[in-house]
């Protein structure tokens with residue numbers, strides 16, 4: 244998706260951003276532009292949210308487009324709909340920028356099909372940690388609505404990864420809701436988005452410079468904070484003994500893996516019987532070392548997951564939210580992901596057009612390794 248618009252279309256906003264965005268989607272429904280809308284909605288018990296594919300306008304009235312928490316990454320919800328084919332409905336889906344990035348990664352992995360899906364994102368103030376919200380949803384709602392109305396991107400009550408996220412605004416989406424100085428506007432970011440704006444007869448006439456400047460300034464601060472945080476993470480994870488210490492509390496529940504939108508394998512090796520050693524193996528390890536902790540191979544699970552998916556990690560923080568023993572999994576994975584992605588000159592979720600390095604091998608991508616392969620191939624050629 245290429246950035247097309249330099250101006251945004253002003254959206255009527257009588258009360259808050261929530262209402263204005265909901266009104267916008269209701270209007271799309273009335274005009275029969277989409278068959279269904281995918282938005283978050285509060286569950287009946289009132290202490291969490293679920294992703295809902297809405298076809299009935301009456302139900303749409305109960306949706307809450309900007310949810311304070313992320314119980315499931317929206318990319319994973321969309322994958323459930325399109326992983327076996329593109330479906331039959333024209334869908335509008337609103338997501339946080341990290342969820343858009345995860346959607347982009349899953350699209351490249353053929354697990355999401357965007358042919359009939361129009362993606363909307365918005366300036367994200369962050370999400371409240373799940374455990375905090377569940378403990379007191381009323382206070383969580385109040386805090387979040389205040390953050391939204393003030394467009395406060397520096398709130399202390401959001402998830403640790405949200406505090407260091409520098410991709411909180413326009414992403415590889417079709418359309419993006421920008422918030423600035425109490426104004427709400429829609430920015431097109433693809434041909435699909437531009438066509439929709441035309442259909443709605445919305446004119447992109449609002450200058451985006453002021454908004455862009457504010458976003459850039461906030462980004463700079465986040466980058467600095469991110470670098471500082473990563474320095475601390477480095478001291479806790481580099482080297483086997485530090486890594487073991489950091490994951491000492493891990494109970495091997497694999498919640499971090501099952502909540503991760505990027506853990507894309509249909510069958511995870513670590514959940515197969517091959518990865519679950521029998522009693523002989525456990526006793527052999529205990530004999531070799533004097534004792535062994537159970538469950539076995541926790542570090543192998545985490546390093547295996549890092550090796551597998553850190554190229555595509557979008558720092559959404561779902562893994563930390565899901566961890567019952569409060570290991571800062573998301574910060575650790577974000578730290579590793581930053582290095583892996585820098586090595587491969589890749590940015591997860593930046594664009595559907597960027598090839599996934601693991602799917603597109605280039606001979607010179609790892610310098611020395613490329614040279615070794617070339618020389619091995621040359622030797623093989625000589626022997627033929």
Ligand code: SF4
Nearest residue numbers: 503556557559560562
């Ligand atoms: S590893 Fe954690 S932060 Fe990264 S994409 Fe998966 S759930 Fe999100």
Ligand code: SF4
Nearest residue numbers: 493494496497499566
């Ligand atoms: S969620 Fe936490 S306890 Fe469970 S496997 Fe992941 S790091 Fe370990």
